[in-house]
Amino acid sequence: MTARHSALCAEEAEEVVKELRAALAKAGIVLPSLGLDPVSLAREAPCPLVDSGRCPVETDRRLAGAVVR
Template sequence: MEARHSALCAEEAEDAVKELRAELAKAGIVLPSLGLDPVSLAREAPCPLVELGRCSVETARRLAAVLR
């Protein structure tokens, strides 16, 4: 049962990353390091975290503008 839950959590996290990537792309924003945090996936009972990663200053400003 726990393995099934972990698999569903990972699948849900991957879907969230895809959704975020698509929405950012619509706004003209690319976060090159966007993905799942491998450390959170390696735990005995994975609870995936989304890694937003690094971006350029220009990208950070564009992201801030979209959030405003």
């Protein structure tokens, strides 16, 4: 993987986080720790993962309801 490819992966992941945050906000949902996974960023040639975990049960319930619609 080239440095340019890694940079593009990181940029794309950051954009996806912004898009997901905006879409969830429209549904009245906030994922407190939504962001890029720091472990996947630490790789030699990073292609980051989106971390959407660590939210309260009520938030998960609302998220599940929004996905089913």
